[in-house]
Amino acid sequence: xxxxxxxxxxxxxxxxxxxxxxxxxxxxxxxxxxxxxxxxxxxxxxxxxxxxxxxxxxxxxxxxxxxxxxxxxxxxxxxxxxxxxxxxxxxxxxxxxxxxxxxxxxxxxxxxxxxxxxxxxxxxxxxxxxxxxxxxxxxxxxxxxxxxxxxxxxxxxxxxxxxxxxxxxxxxxxxxxxxxxxxxxxxxxxxxxxxxxxxxxxxxxxxxxxxxxxxxxxxxxxxxxxxxxxxxxxxxxxxxxxxxxxxxxxxxxxxxxxxxxxxxxxxxxxxxxxxxxxxxxxxxxxxxxxxxxxxxxxxxxxxxxxxxxxxxxxxxxxxxxxxxxxxxxxxxxxxxxxxxxxxxxxxxxxxxxxxxxxxxxxxxxxxxxxxxxxxxxxxxxxxxxxxxxxxxxxxxxxxxxxxxxxxxxxxxxxxxxxxxxxxxxxxxxxxxxxxxxxxxxxxxxxxxxxxxxxxxxxxxxxxxxxxxxxxxxxx
Amino acid sequence: xxxxxxxxxxxxxxxxxxxxxxxxxxxxxxxxxxxxxxxxxxxxxxxxxxxxxxxxxxxxxxxxxxxxxxxxxxxxxxxxxxxxxxxxxxxxxxxxxxxxxxxxxxxxxxxxxxxxxxxxxxxxxxxxxxxxxxxxxxxxxxxxxxxxxxxxxxxxxxxxxxxxxxxxxxxxxxxxxxxxxxxxxxxxxxxxxxxxxxxxxxxxxxxxxxxxxxxxxxxxxxxxxxxxxxxxxxxxxxxxxxxxxxxxxxxxxxxxxxxxxxxxxxxxxxxxxxxxxxxxxxxxxxxxxxxxxxxxxxxxxxxxxxxxxxxxxxxxxxxxxxxxxxxxxxxxxxxxxxxxxxxxxxxxxxxxxxxxxxxxxxxxxxxxxxxxxxxxxxxxxxxxxxxxxxxxxxxxxxxxxxxxxxxxxxxxxxxxxxxxxxxxxxxxxxxxxxxxxxxxxxxxxxxxxxxxxxxxxxxxxxxxxxxxxxxxxxx
Numbered sequence: 001x002x003x004x005x006x007x008x009x010x011x012x013x014x015x016x017x018x019x020x021x022x023x024x025x026x027x028x029x030x031x032x033x034x035x036x037x038x039x040x041x042x043x044x045x046x047x048x049x050x051x052x053x054x055x056x057x058x059x060x061x062x063x064x065x066x067x068x069x070x071x072x073x074x075x076x077x078x079x080x081x082x083x084x085x086x087x088x089x090x091x092x093x094x095x096x097x098x099x100x101x102x103x104x105x106x107x108x109x110x111x112x113x114x115x116x117x118x119x120x121x122x123x124x125x126x127x128x129x130x131x132x133x134x135x136x137x138x139x140x141x142x143x144x145x146x147x148x149x150x151x152x153x154x155x156x157x158x159x160x161x162x163x164x165x166x167x168x169x170x171x172x173x174x175x176x177x178x179x180x181x182x183x184x185x186x187x188x189x190x191x192x193x194x195x196x197x198x199x200x201x202x203x204x205x206x207x208x209x210x211x212x213x214x215x216x217x218x219x220x221x222x223x224x225x226x227x228x229x230x231x232x233x234x235x236x237x238x239x240x241x242x243x244x245x246x247x248x249x250x251x252x253x254x255x256x257x258x259x260x261x262x263x264x265x266x267x268x269x270x271x272x273x274x275x276x277x278x279x280x281x282x283x284x285x286x287x288x289x290x291x292x293x294x295x296x297x298x299x300x301x302x303x304x305x306x307x308x309x310x311x312x313x314x315x316x317x318x319x320x321x322x323x324x325x326x327x328x329x330x331x332x333x334x335x336x337x338x339x340x341x342x343x344x345x346x347x348x349x350x351x352x353x354x355x356x357x358x359x360x361x362x363x364x365x366x367x368x369x370x371x372x373x374x375x376x377x378x379x380x381x382x383x384x385x386x387x388x389x390x391x392x393x394x395x396x397x398x399x400x401x402x403x404x405x406x407x408x409x410x411x412x413x414x415x416x417x418x419x420x421x422x423x424x425x426x427x428x429x430x431x432x433x434x435x436x437x438x439x440x441x442x443x444x445x446x447x448x449x450x451x452x453x454x455x456x457x458x459x460x461x462x463x464x465x466x467x468x469x470x471x472x473x474x475x
Numbered sequence: 476x477x478x479x480x481x482x483x484x485x486x487x488x489x490x491x492x493x494x495x496x497x498x499x500x501x502x503x504x505x506x507x508x509x510x511x512x513x514x515x516x517x518x519x520x521x522x523x524x525x526x527x528x529x530x531x532x533x534x535x536x537x538x539x540x541x542x543x544x545x546x547x548x549x550x551x552x553x554x555x556x557x558x559x560x561x562x563x564x565x566x567x568x569x570x571x572x573x574x575x576x577x578x579x580x581x582x583x584x585x586x587x588x589x590x591x592x593x594x595x596x597x598x599x600x601x602x603x604x605x606x607x608x609x610x611x612x613x614x615x616x617x618x619x620x621x622x623x624x625x626x627x628x629x630x631x632x633x634x635x636x637x638x639x640x641x642x643x644x645x646x647x648x649x650x651x652x653x654x655x656x657x658x659x660x661x662x663x664x665x666x667x668x669x670x671x672x673x674x675x676x677x678x679x680x681x682x683x684x685x686x687x688x689x690x691x692x693x694x695x696x697x698x699x700x701x702x703x704x705x706x707x708x709x710x711x712x713x714x715x716x717x718x719x720x721x722x723x724x725x726x727x728x729x730x731x732x733x734x735x736x737x738x739x740x741x742x743x744x745x746x747x748x749x750x751x752x753x754x755x756x757x758x759x760x761x762x763x764x765x766x767x768x769x770x771x772x773x774x775x776x777x778x779x780x781x782x783x784x785x786x787x788x789x790x791x792x793x794x795x796x797x798x799x800x801x802x803x804x805x806x807x808x809x810x811x812x813x814x815x816x817x818x819x820x821x822x823x824x825x826x827x828x829x830x831x832x833x834x835x836x837x838x839x840x841x842x843x844x845x846x847x848x849x850x851x852x853x854x855x856x857x858x859x860x861x862x863x864x865x866x867x868x869x870x871x872x873x874x875x876x877x878x879x880x881x882x883x884x885x886x887x888x889x890x891x892x893x894x895x896x897x898x899x900x901x902x903x904x905x906x907x908x909x910x911x912x913x914x915x916x917x918x919x920x921x922x923x924x925x926x927x928x929x930x931x932x933x934x935x936x937x938x939x940x941x942x943x944x945x946x947x948x949x950x
Contacts, residue, residue: 120732120837163677174675176684177652192924198833199865200649201902202638202688204909204917204947205929209651209684213677230734257595259705300775358673362595390674427676434679442679449667453936454680460935461928472679 016102019059023080027062027104030072034063045105048090048097049152049340051351052436053401058085058099063107067183067191067222073106074220074466075189081464086216088129088155092162093354094435096215100470106220108157114138115223123180123197125225128157144228147172150431151337157221162433163213167336170256170389171263171295172229174431179212183223187462197225210457215433216468218461232263232295236305237323237332240312241287245269245372245384247315248288249365252388254311256361260304264293267386267393269372272339275383279342280335285319290388291336293329336385343383343396350381350398353410356438357421358392358430367424371395371417380410392430418444434472442472491577494534498555502537502579505547509538520580523565523572524627524815526826527911528876533560533574538582542658542666542697548581549695549941550664556939561691563604563630567637568829569910571690575945581695583632589613590698598655598672600700603632619703622647625906626812632696637908638688642811645731645864646738646770647704649906654687658698662937672700685932690908691943693936707738707770711780712798712807715787716762720744720847720859722790723763724840727863729786731836735779739768739808742861742868744847747814750858754817755810760794765863766811768804811860818858818871825856825873828885831913832896833867833905842899846870846892855885867905893919909947917947 028035036042037060046057059082064070077084083103090097099105111127114135118124119142126135131153135146148159149166158164160182165174172178181195184207194207211218242248245267252265267290268276274286292308294301309320323329335342344352359367368386375382375395386393395417397410418428418441428434428441443451455473458465503510511517512535521532534557539545552559558578565572574580586602589610593599594617601610606628610621623634624641633639635657640649647653656670659682669682686693717723720742727740742765743751749761767783769776784795798804810817819827834842843861850857850870861868870892872885893903893916903909903916918926930948933940 118835118837120728121835122732123835163681165675169675173652176675176681177648186924186928190924192928193922194925196897196902196920197835197900198867198896198902198905199836200640200644200651200833200867200905202831202904202906202908203902203913203920204688204925205932206638206651206681206684206688207925207928209681210932213679213681230732232734253595257597257705259707297775297778299778300772303772303774356677358675360593360596360598360672361674362593392673392675421673422671425672427671427673427678429677430673430675431677433677438678445671445678447668449661449665450669450679450682453661453667453682456935457680457685457932460931 016056016099017081017083019082019102019104020080023076023082024060026076027060027073030076031062034065036061045087045097045107046099048092048095050093050095050437051353051399051401051407052095052098053351055098055100058103058105061105061107063110065110067185070106070108070185070220070222071189071191073104074185074187077104077466078187078189078464081466083466083469085468086161086220088158089131089153091152091154092158092435093432094437096162096433096435096471098436100436109155111222117142118197119144121197122228123225124228125223126156128155128221128224130156132156132159139228143231145231146226146228148175148178151340156224156226160212160221160224161214161216163431165387165431167264167266167387169387170265171261175212176209178227179208179224180227181225182208182211182221184211184219185222186219187467213433215435215471217458217472218467234298234301235293235295235329236301237293237329238305239284239321240290240317241285241319242290243316245288246365246369247317248290249368249388251290251312251315251317253361253364255308256389258307260307262292262304262308262389263295265389266291266336267388268339269384272343272383272385275342275346276335276339279338279345282335291332339383339385340396343398347381347398349400351401353397353399353414354432355395355414355417356429356432357417357426358390359421359424359426361391363424363426364388364391367421367426368393370420374413374416378409378413380406390430391426436471439472439474491531491574492556492558494557494577494579495555498551498557499535501551502535502548505551506537509540511536520562520572520582521574523567523570525568525570525910525912526828526874526876526882527570527573528826530573530575533578533580536580536582538585540585542660545581545583545660545695545697546664546666548579549660549662552579552941553662553664553939556941558941558944560943561636561695563633564606566627566629567633567910568907569912571637571908571910571946573911575911584630586697592617593672594619596672597703598700599703600698601631603630603696603699605631607631607634614703618706620706621701621703623650623653624812626815631699631701635687635696635699636689636691638906640862640906642739642741642862644862645740646736650687651684653702654683654699655702656700657683657686657696659686659694660697661694662942688908690910690946692933692947693942709773709776710768710770710804711776712768712804713780714759714796715765715792716760716794717765718791720763721840721844722792723765724843724863726765726787726790726792728836728839730783731864733782735782737767737779737783737864738770740864741766741811742863743814744859747818747858747860750817750821751810751814754813754820757810766807814858814860815871818873822856822873824875826876828872828874828889829907830870830889830892831904831907832892832901833865834896834899834901836866838899838901839863839866842896842901843868845895849888849891853884853888855881865905866901911946914947914949
């Protein structure tokens with residue numbers, strides 16, 4: 001495969017389908033003020049945080065406020081075989097939201113109610129537009145929390161659709177492990193439920209897991225039941241600097257191999273620390289850094305911290321600094337979550353092409369060090385952050401979107417990162433999804449047979465290909 | 476729905492399909508000594524541990540020794556549209572292995588090699604016929620273990636196919652959380668891979684999770700990559716007796732709600748303890764009992780144990796007895812795992828109808844206490860064991876297989892247990908799967924829309940319905 005280019009991905013031979021006036025008229029009649037054809041609204045819904053910018057926006061936007069709204073919108077679109085692109089808060093990174101085949105953006109951000117908190121069962125059921133921060137705010141009084149934290153304040157529906165994770169996944173898992181059940185509107189406009197509130201089940205095909213990570217291509221998620229966790233009795237965060245990335249990574253590998261139940265362990269390279277300092281007005285030491293957090297009883301946190309300090313010092317880790325108050329920790333993690341935005345703002349007008357490979361933990365050095373060397377050699381500004389406890393890291397190449405040559409160079413780097421990860425037994429996407437951007441990588445990773453199986457499922461559930469067409473697979 | 480009966484489940488209007496001599500001849504020519512039509516072999520492969528006994532056995536058995544064998548067997552069967560029923564060690568409990576539509580049993584028990592141990596990544600890849608005990612034996616020297624432990628020494632392939640779990644699931648999850656990747660032979664005889672060794676991935680539809688729990692209806696699993704865990708530094712097991720089942724259950728609910736990372740917490744009712752004592756030559760106090768295990772550092776295990784003792788004593792728990800040596804613990808857990816066999820042997824000639832509901836933890840008392848009262852009133856001998864930390868429990872009704880009235884009464888009890896669990900937000904099957912036995916329950920649980928979606932997937936991947944037909948869905 002050649003290095004992907006933007007044009008290759010949008011598959012120019014597939015033209016946007018016509019959205020007939022009869023459909024927009026019918027949607028307008030049904031949805032009134034919940035319907036918009038205003039260009040500014042359409043443009044806002046026709047892009048995401050990816051570097052793709054050249055696709056025409058959707059023909060219109062419907063703001064759903066209920067499952068019934070979603071059903072009606074889908075049934076009307078199905079009647080005209082018009083594409084439907086579910087939209088949460090627009091924070092996806094791989095072109096998921098772009099109307100590459102035209103159609104209607106179905107915005108569920110107004111479906112933002114926490115429907116039921118079952119604190120005694122450690123579960124909560126929410127509408128898809130609830131964001132992760134909102135959810136944590138609303139369950140705070142119960143002493144429970146929802147750990148999954150992609151950088152952005154994403155919607156729970158969108159996080160389910162992309163199988164998102166974040167900094168806490170090393171201990172608490174990803175959306176794959178934390179979604180118990182979904183309500184979904186199918187491409188025919190029917191409502192189904194994919195699970196119960198039971199913690200485990202062997203009852204039939206795992207439809208929940210099929211929809212988690214399906215990127216809006218199989219239906220629209222209208223309710224999500226997720227697990228909650230007791231707020232740990234004790235929490236402690238620490239940063240530690242390392243002379244080389246290899247030292248930092250080897251520290252992490254050993255922490256994981258020893259089974260230390262660390263809650264978070266994040267890598268920032270020296271350049272990213274500098275960007276974070278500038279953006280978040282911090283004065284972190286500008287060296288390669290691990291940012292860690294420990295959860296548990298006071299004794300357990302102490303024990304974990306001691307073990308990790310021992311391991312780090314064997315790998316030349318220095319300057320352990322502890323953040324024990326909630327305020328200090330929040331400041332640190334907010335800065336970490338803003339690393340992406342800090343980087344993007346460091347080069348005005350740039351867009352970011354983000355790699356997302358994840359490899360078996362023992363291969364993390366192999367995957368990372370050559371990647372950094374290639375990026376340094378390229379001259380393209382970049383940042384490096386990593387959910388390294390999971391073997392997942394992100395290189396963000398900050399490109400000038402109008403410089404096609406630079407874009408191609410960054411895509412070529414991305415492709416090299418992916419090919420290396422696949423050779424090491426890893427995946428092209430740890431948490432961002434395939435979208436428009438990794439369709440070629442997905443074929444390289446899974447092979448034609450597995451792709452054919454995915455396509456069969458898509459074809460069976462969505463024969464007219466109206467749900468977010470042109471994502472995950474080309475065409 | 477009426478209470479299910481055996482006849483209703485085998486769907487008598489669907490006749491076994493003919494297996495033409497041309498197919499058996501072709502299989503015989505290809506497989507030689509790996510092929511058998513001997514009645515004793517066929518009968519052994521035509522049943523499992525369920526109470527179903529009246530279905531004719533498969534026409535023949537193929538003993539696959541490689542993925543290529545599986546491919547060839549499936550391709551030959553596909554040519555004649557003959558059913559293929561994958562077979563591991565025959566320990567399933569819901570009629571999964573019965574040749575209700577005729578066909579060929581495909582025995583993978585000789586595919587029993589551990590293919591690669593990646594200790595440094597905490598993963599191992601095995602052939603499907605490797606059993607859980609064999610796996611633990613083979614990885615012992617690495618200091619790692621595989622925690623998933625259904626009662627029987629099941630095969631890893633079969634455990635994947637039924638989405639099995641067991642006593643350790645409360646801490647380590649089920650096969651859903653622990654299978655990283657599969658190699659699968661599709662109903663067309665193609666080989667696909669469903670994942671990588673990366674700990675997490677957002678690359679396309681989650682085919683791994685689709686096959687985990689698909690009960691042999693979508694293809695044959697020929698390789699499984701699962702997670703391993705470091706053997707805990709400290710392990711401690713304890714038993715505690717309670718005057719009532721309610722006291723035991725309320726202890727468990729509080730342990731879970733507090734987030735104590737307990738590794739195992741099992742309920743046995745007084746009757747089951749008596750059966751276990753008889754079968755395993757133990758002298759446990761014959762009262763309702765929780766059997767617990769704690770994993771972690773010495774300090775963490777001590778801390779967990781103290782917390783749990785405090786909770787238990789608030790609920791009238793008495794006689795905490797500790798088993799600290801590996802030998803004592805093995806004796807205790809082997810006895811627990813043999814509870815099913817102890818029960819079955821207590822009524823010579825009986826078969827066991829096992830319930831398998833799982834409910835949100837806060838509803839466990841509601842689900843359990845009425846269930847026990849109904850069983851007591853029925854006069855049918857039974858045993859009760861529970862993976863209560865997950866909200867999952869099993870009533871085993873020990874029936875005379877020749878007494879249709881008793882069977883019907885037991886099935887009616889099972890149905891009541893399921894209906895109650897569904898009302899409480901639970902599932903009809905926590906870990907045994909649907910098989911032949913819970914097809915009606917699955918419809919009650921998920922609704923017609925979700926079943927239609929599962930059927931669409933089945934139809935798309937297996938249009939001739941050759942893979943274990945008549946399981947999960949009728950027809």
